[in-house]
Amino acid sequence: MNEHAGEQGRTDDVELDVVVVGAGFAGLYLLHKLRGLGFATTVLEQADDVGGTWYWNRYPGARCDIESIDYSYSFDPELQRTWTWSERYATQPEILRYLGHVADKLDLRRDIRFSTRVASAAWDEAASRWTIRTERGDTLRCRFYVMATGCLSLPKTADVPGIDRFRGATYYTGRWPHEGVDFTGKRVAVIGTGSSGVQSIPLIAEQAAELTVFQRTPNFSRPAFNGPVPREKKAQFDADPAAYREAGRWSPIGVPSEPTMIRTFQVSAEERRAVFEGAWQSGDLLAMGSTFADMGTNPEANETACEFLREKIRSIVRDPETAETLCPKDHYYGTKRPCLDTHYFETFNRPNVRLVDLRRDPIQTITETGITTTASSFAFDAIVFATGFDAMTGPIVAVDVRGHGEQTLARRWTDGPRTYLGLMTTGFPNFFMITGPGSPSVLSNMVVSIEQHVDWLSACLDHMRARKLDVVEPTPTAEAGWVQHVNDAADITLYPRAASWYMGANVPGKPRVFLPYVGGVDRYRKICDEVVSRDYLGFAFDGPGGARCHDGVVQRLQLDVTMVLEMIELLGLPPIETLPVPEARAGMQALATGRPPGPDVGETRDGTLPGAAAPLAHRLYRPSTPGPHPIVVYFHGGGWVLGDLDADDPFCRDLCVRANAVVVSVDYRHAPEARFPAAVDDGFAAVRWIAANATALGGIPGKLAVCGWSAGGNIAAVVCQLARDASGPAIAGQVLVTPVTDSDLTRPSYVENGDGYILTTALMRWFWDHYADPSDRSNPKASPLRAATLSGLPPALVLTCEFDPLRDEGTAYANAMASAGVPVEHLACRGQIHTSLTAVDVILSGDHAREAMGAALRRFFVA
Numbered sequence: 001m002n003e004h005a006g007e008q009g010r011t012d013d014v015e016l017d018v019v020v021v022g023a024g025f026a027g028l029y030l031l032h033k034l035r036g037l038g039f040a041t042t043v044l045e046q047a048d049d050v051g052g053t054w055y056w057n058r059y060p061g062a063r064c065d066i067e068s069i070d071y072s073y074s075f076d077p078e079l080q081r082t083w084t085w086s087e088r089y090a091t092q093p094e095i096l097r098y099l100g101h102v103a104d105k106l107d108l109r110r111d112i113r114f115s116t117r118v119a120s121a122a123w124d125e126a127a128s129r130w131t132i133r134t135e136r137g138d139t140l141r142c143r144f145y146v147m148a149t150g151c152l153s154l155p156k157t158a159d160v161p162g163i164d165r166f167r168g169a170t171y172y173t174g175r176w177p178h179e180g181v182d183f184t185g186k187r188v189a190v191i192g193t194g195s196s197g198v199q200s201i202p203l204i205a206e207q208a209a210e211l212t213v214f215q216r217t218p219n220f221s222r223p224a225f226n227g228p229v230p231r232e233k234k235a236q237f238d239a240d241p242a243a244y245r246e247a248g249r250w251s252p253i254g255v256p257s258e259p260t261m262i263r264t265f266q267v268s269a270e271e272r273r274a275v276f277e278g279a280w281q282s283g284d285l286l287a288m289g290s291t292f293a294d295m296g297t298n299p300e301a302n303e304t305a306c307e308f309l310r311e312k313i314r315s316i317v318r319d320p321e322t323a324e325t326l327c328p329k330d331h332y333y334g335t336k337r338p339c340l341d342t343h344y345f346e347t348f349n350r351p352n353v354r355l356v357d358l359r360r361d362p363i364q365t366i367t368e369t370g371i372t373t374t375a376s377s378f379a380f381d382a383i384v385f386a387t388g389f390d391a392m393t394g395p396i397v398a399v400d401v402r403g404h405g406e407q408t409l410a411r412r413w414t415d416g417p418r419t420y421l422g423l424m425t426t427g428f429p430n431f432f433m434i435t436g437p438g439s440p441s442v443l444s445n446m447v448v449s450i451e452q453h454v455d456w457l458s459a460c461l462d463h464m465r466a467r468k469l470d471v472v473e474p475t476p477t478a479e480a481g482w483v484q485h486v487n488d489a490a491d492i493t494l495y496p497r498a499a500s501w502y503m504g505a506n507v508p509g510k511p512r513v514f515l516p517y518v519g520g521v522d523r524y525r526k527i528c529d530e531v532v533s534r535d536y537l538g539f540a541f542d543g544p545g546g547a548r549c550h551d552g553v554v555q556r557l558q559l560d561v562t563m564v565l566e567m568i569e570l571l572g573l574p575p576i577e578t579l580p581v582p583e584a585r586a587g588m589q590a591l592a593t594g595r596p597p598g599p600d601v602g603e604t605r606d607g608t609l610p611g612a613a614a615p616l617a618h619r620l621y622r623p624s625t626p627g628p629h630p631i632v633v634y635f636h637g638g639g640w641v642l643g644d645l646d647a648d649d650p651f652c653r654d655l656c657v658r659a660n661a662v663v664v665s666v667d668y669r670h671a672p673e674a675r676f677p678a679a680v681d682d683g684f685a686a687v688r689w690i691a692a693n694a695t696a697l698g699g700i701p702g703k704l705a706v707c708g709w710s711a712g713g714n715i716a717a718v719v720c721q722l723a724r725d726a727s728g729p730a731i732a733g734q735v736l737v738t739p740v741t742d743s744d745l746t747r748p749s750y751v752e753n754g755d756g757y758i759l760t761t762a763l764m765r766w767f768w769d770h771y772a773d774p775s776d777r778s779n780p781k782a783s784p785l786r787a788a789t790l791s792g793l794p795p796a797l798v799l800t801c802e803f804d805p806l807r808d809e810g811t812a813y814a815n816a817m818a819s820a821g822v823p824v825e826h827l828a829c830r831g832q833i834h835t836s837l838t839a840v841d842v843i844l845s846g847d848h849a850r851e852a853m854g855a856a857l858r859r860f861f862v863a
């Protein structure tokens with residue numbers, strides 16, 4: 001125990017470099033690290049000893065559910081060598097012993113003030129210092145203030161009426177008595193079936209005379225199969241601990257893993273079952289979510305895992321009604337923190353255990369003797385609240401933190417937390433959070449995330465000291481960019497669909513914002529490293545060393561776009577424009593194999609139709625809804641050189657379903673075999689023929705639109721001009737997806753995005769060279785932007801992507817049409833590249849754009 005524990009109301013005259021709040025995994029390592037760098041550091045901790053989570057959560061069955069080999073510090077090789085975990089998943093007492101051992105070994109306690117709860121922290125603008133006040137009256141002054149207060153350290157107060165009336169004993173799993181609790185012979189209630197409930201219920205049931213479990217939301221849980229540390233895992237670790245740890249640091253969750261690329265419906269139902277069974281038997285928390293690549297994003301895929309797990313529950317729990325009540329049905333697997341258990345579901349087969357479904361039979365009140373629900377009254381000797389935490393933001397805003405202009409953090413975060421990298425927030429200089437909102441934190445092995453934050457922060461303070469910089473704060477631009485990225489990344493997953501504590505949904509009145517960053521520990525680490533390598537991008541520094549700031553947004557691409565670009569880079573393919581045309585075509589076809597097929601449609605049919613010079617192949621996609629339908633004539637992309645009917649097949653299916661229209665994809669003649677204007681002449685011939693044969697195709701005469709991507713967008717745009725000039729056929733609307741509209745390759749978007757985003761300026765030049773002579777390129781049939789007039793064209797939806805060389809010419813075309821009086825909707829897609837919008841089921845962040853295309857087409861057809 002700490003020597004300072006008894007001292008009350010101290011005002012320190014020493015000016016500290018750093019005050020850290022919290023002595024859990026984070027605070028302990030931070031103290032060690034900062035001390036090593038020579039920073040005068042004091043840790044304040046409300047508990048009377050170290051341990052954090054593992055100090056407070058002493059309920060029966062409390063243990064980690066990330067394997068202990070992984071859920072432990074990696075920074076000290078000697079500690080790693082000399083400490084041996086007795087079980088695969090260590091118990092709370094063992095983890096607490098471990099943290100106590102670390103504190104002793106590194107002599108940490110001498111700089112920790114225990115039994116000291118921080119009440120407020122205020123930024124002193126004039127002195128560029130923080131003043132920290134504690135509940136027992138201490139005042140400390142420091143340059144940097146760090147909240148290592150934990151993501152799950154503030155238990156949620158139970159929102160049940162009558163709670164103070166109960167005359168029996170009440171316990172909170174997150175504040176469990178140190179001396180333990182003996183439930184022998186007692187009638188016990190447990191309210192809550194999250195991780196703590198799932199861990200404690202089986203053990204309480206073994207001891208108590210009667211146990212009644214009150215469940216609001218059933219949770220997915222799998223058996224931990226706990227026991228000795230698995231031999232294979234230990235051997236892997238012992239062979240090269242440093243390499244093992246490094247693999248964890250560069251993994252998505254902070255545990256060495258080999259992510260799968262296989263999607264759920266790529267395998268048969270039997271194979272799927274076998275994969276799920278393997279995950280079930282593994283006893284590994286992360287195994288189920290890692291079974292298939294689309295578990296976290298595809299609702300149908302995830303539902304197959306959910307149903308597998310429900311079947312398991314039904315096979316374990318003997319009473320069918322109880323089993324059904326225990327089956328989660330209101331959220332996808334993984335969107336709420338899943339659990340690992342030891343005989344949790346089996347516990348409901350015991351004669352002394354009953355389950356109350358609070359959804360059906362809510363609690364009305366707690367009485368002097370027990371609990372009254374709408375249907376029954378129960379008498380209890382003890383009530384256990386396993387009701388969880390005010391996660392992530394709770395412990396931070398519980399302290400009265402005031403930054404610039406006395407602004408409080410609680411107020412600044414009224415609509416949800418705003419941070420840069422989960423490390424800092426604007427308006428609060430020199431204030432850091434360890435595993436704050438907007439970092440991977442609770443979606444990871446937290447020790448790995450803690451170590452990464454501590455290392456980053458320590459390096460930052462060291463950097464500042466070396467350059468005589470006293471103050472650091474993120475810029476509004478950097479913070480807004482990061483908040484946007486965190487939200488964008490969450491939005492492509494199923495997470496925001498669940499009413500979870502990740503979303504703040506367990507605390508009444510808390511804003512519904514997805515709190516952690518879903519991009520993964522590895523990607524996040526890379527981003528933090530990039531920020532440093534770009535001269536602390538997005539941080540403003542000041543001090544005797546001068547003011548400096550390299551402002552900007554670190555992650556502007558959508559998360560899934562980045563992942564695709566990384567995958568392509570790994571393939572190490574030669575640039576397309578360096579290849580002979582046949583090889584380029586073969587390469588494109590090879591890249592398309594194995595991609596998701598796109599949605600099912602009612603029917604597809606291949607055929608030919610008359611082109612300008614010779615028959616053209618086409619593929620017709622018919623919706624599964626009863627016809628006739630409007631028709632969309634589609635032209636694929638590929639720079640007039642590459643591509644065929646298969647190239648954009650998933651996209652055509654997607655269009656067909658979203659627009660509820662027949663899509664006829666037409667394969668025009670390609671360059672260099674057939675140069676300008678062969679492609680557009682074929683396109684126009686095809687549209688004329690399709691319009692004339694609409695009824696035979698199952699279409700509605702007069703309801704025809706055109707759509708095209710890239711060079712196909714160029715063809716669609718030109719066809720609209722040709723149809724206008726030829727007074728027919730009537731075209732109801734045009735959807736131009738990142739279209740080529742001009743042959744000027746000097747626009748800013750060609751300069752900014754000329755390289756690295758699949759379609760490069762060099763490739764665009766190669767396409768033009770194959771397609772059209774320089775003298776032809778200003779012809780409006782090649783560059784529709786150069787038409788004498790754009791008036792009289794059909795209504796248009798033009799989609800452009802931020803990181804696309806073609807962005808500016810698409811924008812120019814949309815603006816020019818609008819100026820000419822054409823009804824135009826322009827959708828500028830943030831963080832997307834040229835190939836994003838046709839990448840169905842791959843670039844999920846492009847879904848809203850695809851939905852906009854479907855909506856625009858439906859609108860064109862009713863007009």
Ligand SMILES: Cc1cc2nc3c(=O)[nH]c(=O)nc-3n(C[C@H](O)[C@H](O)[C@H](O)COP(=O)(O)OP(=O)(O)OC[C@H]3O[C@@H](n4cnc5c(N)ncnc54)[C@H](O)[C@@H]3O)c2cc1C
Pocket residue numbers: 021022023024025026027044045046047051052053054055057062063064065066071116117118119148149150151152153196395399434435444445446447450
């Ligand atoms: C039951 C349980 C099981 C878990 N199992 C796992 C697991 O298996 N794997 C995993 O990765 N994560 C797990 N977690 C998450 C766990 O919280 C982290 O892994 C980790 O322990 C967090 O360490 P920390 O130091 O950041 O915060 P904490 O351990 O929460 O420590 C924060 C400390 O700050 C102190 N504090 C807070 N506010 C103040 C204040 N105002 N003044 C003074 N002191 C203050 C608290 O008293 C606490 O001691 C679990 C959490 C719980 C509750």
